[in-house]
Amino acid sequence: MNEFDQMYREVILDHYKNPRGHGTLDDADAQADGQNPLCGDEVSIYVAFGDDGETIDEVKFSGRGCAISQAATSMLTEMVQGRKATDVATLDKDELLEEIGIPLTPVRLKCAMLGLTTLKVALHKAKGTPLPSGLAGFDDLELS
């Protein structure tokens, strides 16, 4: 089952089955809902900033979707903890892709990027940081 192991690495399945940062924040400082119109996958992101109002103190997400979208969002919540909003707004997608560590077809790339895009939209709404332009397939991200 080598080819399946390559795509569905243990770490992906672990994040999918035991997502980190799963849940919601009642008084989030930043929040956005993202949807992948291709497959109907949904992710909502909630961010709380630290006392400086800039550093990400806590990130939660809720939603439903495939293993790739949910695991990638779970990994993302760990990755951005303690980083500044302005840094995360320009976080390169390759940094997340490296963490995911599996080859992705164009369709599945959109799954993998759903959480990151939604997070950037949340930060944009709260802090006016740049919107994620040029992320493949997310021109039609539904802003809420």
Next chain:
Amino acid sequence: MAVTADSKTFNAHAIRADFPIFEQLIHGKPLAFLDSAASSQKPRQMMEAMTTFYETSYANVHRGVYVLAERATAALEGSREKVRALVNAPDAREIIFVRNATEAINLVAYAWGMSNLGPGDIVIVSELEHHSNFVPWQYVAGRTGAQMRMLPLTEEGELDLSALDALAAGGNVKVVATNQVSNSIGTINPIEKLVAWAHEHGAIFVCDAAQSAPHLAIDVQALGVDFLAISGHKLCGPSGIGALWGRGELLLAMEPFLTGGHMISSVRLEKTTWGELPHKFEAGTAPMAEAVGLAAAIDYLQAVGLDAIAAHEHELAEYALGRLGELPGITLYGPPADRRAGIVSFNVEGIHPHDVAQILDMQGVAIRAGHHCCQPLMQKLGVAATNRASFYLYTVREEIDQLVEGLHTVQKVFA
């Protein structure tokens, strides 16, 4: 036309040999193509007909006075006649070539709807609709002030006709629009009953036959519908061509949809007058080679026999429902086998359809995962997406076995 099998000796393995796509391995495995509801594969005979047309008879149609233009015109009009016969329309002039069923329905929604719908009018579509028969009506209803109402489904995924009368309350029903076969869960709808109800209320009935024309014999006169839309690519024809059939008197009374070349009678600075049917609705250069391919595809299907194809798919659906039922954690959607076409929609407990389809692809099995352009239906079923396996004349039981074996692997990966 030389077809490897005919209705008396229906043999899907022999038919398969006419489809070159199967002469390859996918990820080192035989191709199990279970996504014909999205688009069908193509027989060699269809592609050869298009090539021959390009090589021997190609020129623009209708106005040329030379041999090639005459050949091309004869080919285009010959194809129109094939489509007429396919749906048993009274007159070939009622057959309008379009790009696909979506365009056919847009043509009706705009060219009929914009002139005939207004405040107080009701358009009824069903919860089973593909976006192709939902969004155009929603949009034109919004533009005209008409109201769109949804015909609900029963628990078994069939249209709940008992809800119709309540939907007519407080307005004038002008349009009832449903598909004949659901692309998403395979339900075969009772078109005659829906038509009778629509006509009792003075409404027109628009039938989306994109998913039925490839699989069942259609007779627009027996069904009693007013408009019927088909897509060529789903019935072994090329992409880029479909057809609308409309009742002659309705088409004659309608304004055009697209305007420009070919669809005119005369063009003056002060006023342009429209051409005769079908030309009034066929602006621009026609999809000529595609029409030739469509005609060859229709010949192919009729040589095999649409009744034989329907029976074959019905057997496959029954077999697939049985085999999938053997697996743990499978939810099946849609009506029982005797009331559905060759489409099986399902979910695997705890595993998203994208992941199911991805792992199946690695085993050479192509299925569709997603909302199948039916988001209102997915909402009704309470899911974001489903897996869908769909069958056609070239589908063999071995492909369904390959699917079931693949699903075992999917469950192992996610165990």
